[in-house]
Amino acid sequence: MPVLWIVLIILALAVVGYIMGRQRALASAGGDSRKLHSLPSYYGSSVAIFTVVFSLLVLVCWLIIQPIVINNSVASTIPDTAIPEASSLGLVMSDVRRVANGLDLAVAGGAIPANEVSEISTEDTDLRGLLASVGVALGSDVSEPVLDAAQGYRNLSKTGNILMTVVVLAIAVGGFIFAFLRSHKDFRARNVVETSIRYLLILAASIAILTTIGIVLSLIFNTIDFFTLYPASDFFFGTTWSPSFGGGSQLGIIPLLWGTMYISIIALAVAVPIGLFAAVYLSEYASPKMRSFAKPLIEVLAGIPTIVYGLFALLTVGPLLLQVFGPNGTGWMGAASSVMTAGLVMGIMLIPFVSSLSDDIINAVPQAMRDGALGLGATKSETVKQVVLPAALPGIVGAILLAASRAIGETMIVVLGAGAAARLSLNPFEAMTTVTAKIVSQLTGDADFSSPEALVAFSLGMTLFVITLALNVLALYIVRKYREQYE
Known part of the structure; x- marks a missing residue:
């Protein structure tokens, strides 16, 4: 049946x-x-x-x-x-x-x-x-x-x-x-029903924890299998990424980490200032009519599929940068796919994450703190800079962390906008790739999952998990430090 x-x-x-x-x-x-x-x-x-x-x-x-x-x-x-x-x-x-x-x-x-x-x-x-x-x-x-x-x-x-x-x-x-x-x-039917519902709620709350444990265990076991076939020192310290299913692969993660961090830094350099300034304007300076119009318009960016952003990077931003920095311009850029192309478009995608969350956090700052600063003779800008932003800093750090995690885990924009070359270079106008893009490429097709070329995808995923965990620990430290000061 x-x-x-x-x-x-x-x-x-x-x-x-x-x-x-x-x-x-x-x-x-x-x-x-x-x-x-x-x-x-x-x-x-x-x-x-x-x-x-x-x-x-x-x-x-x-x-x-x-x-x-x-x-x-x-x-x-x-x-x-x-x-x-x-x-x-x-x-x-x-x-x-x-x-x-x-x-x-x-x-x-x-x-x-x-x-x-x-x-x-x-x-x-x-x-x-x-x-x-x-x-x-x-x-x-x-x-x-x-x-x-x-x-x-x-x-x-x-x-x-x-x-x-x-x-x-x-x-x-x-x-x-x-x-x-x-x-x-x-x-006593009421007692039985309420107890059953409580257990169901506990089960629902445990699903996220159990899912996380399952993901971590699957990554750990497959990562261990990978390191039994490929040396860990070559993986973590190798500077060449050259997989070959016929044998003789070089699977150094450093070029992939460099591309991931480089693109993420450029994306955050675009998203954090613009998103934070937009949040400050909407919460402190904009009229109710302007806020009701501008905030939903900014949040529309969050609903656009990432594949659309990737096509925007490939067909619009890349050729535009090529005209300025290509052979007919400064000569720094040889193709439309580059770190700068993916970073700029990813930064645009992250603006609503930073803006909306920061706006909600800034609005959560008690009005009494603003009134006290203004009563002491501070100007509007001084109140925002000296009182509101420091009080909202823990939430702002959380918003930036969310944007950073999204940038590190993004795939489609990287695939279409940054290229597929794994290289170490400081030139932001060269094509590079990220860890997520290579995870997709290594698991695409009829790959033998017992080979290191396929199992390496789980090691890459485990590395990203550890990096994200480290970012969360750092953010938690910052949040606790400033929360003690302003509570």
Whole structure:
């Protein structure tokens, strides 16, 4: 049964449970809600919660664990002779999953009878053409071991889905019956519902923490795998980035870090002054009419997709800089793609991040501080400079940190505006690249994830994570220092 149908059945059962649980509680009190321990809605909510929560938790866990178990089970049945020399088990399993999916589509479309799927052979059937007819393209012919593995994968998935449907619906019905039988006038339904909601809120609050832990662990484990294949000293101190999937790669991160920091510094040099000055004007000098018009207009920049900024850098800013600093100008710039091109456009993109957050922080400064400074004879500008900005500095640092993190993690503007060259140079008019751009390039295509050229992407991501963590620690230090002064 499709997952959507299972969810809809559970939700429908929860609605029925709410109504029946409420009616049973009222019936046990003779129709007088004053004799109930809790409001009637709590009894219905209790039945609905026990019907939905546990069954959906089991469904989610099942959907996560089943593919892993089936993949490992099928992979163990593939002989080593079925894996080509230029391939790996991971790539073979990708073909297995595509073939299994194609067989399901062929059965659903009537191209293959359901009872004949297990009898298909590569010798008497043009399997590649059959799969192509249902939209599944393969790069090569399907071998007999791959077809056998695909048939096994499909059978295990079908069995697992049937078992999942039975177990999940049984848990939903069991929760329904359990909660329904407890719905009587003396049952403390309110306590149960509020406790359940509290646990659900704790679970929701834990998702971000668990996600962060999962991301960090995945980066750590893959980074360890990378450093077992490639020397850590060459990675952190190497000045050459030259990956080659045929072997002999040089994977030094220093050129990528230099390009990342160089572009980010230029972007922040554009975004921080403009964004901060705009925030000061909007919060301290602009009239309400001007503020209501200008602030939404600035925030529109934050809603523009980064690919649009990248095209703007490639088609407008780059050629414009080339006219001024190119061969017909100063001669410093040889192509439209450069650090300056990406940095300027990225700075424009970051303006609303700095401006909006700084504006909110400045407006949060108590008006009494402004009135006190003005009462002592300070001018408007002196009040802003000597009182408002120092009091708002912790929030402003947070805004700048957010902009810096966004600049370090930006990809599309770099790919289209800065080029793909990994080099060490002080010339901002030369093409360079960043860590994020190389993460994308290393994971693009049918890469063997057991090779250092693919695993290096996780090491690059781990490096960015550590840099961002260091920025957060520095910002926290600054925030605490000035918060003690002004609170």
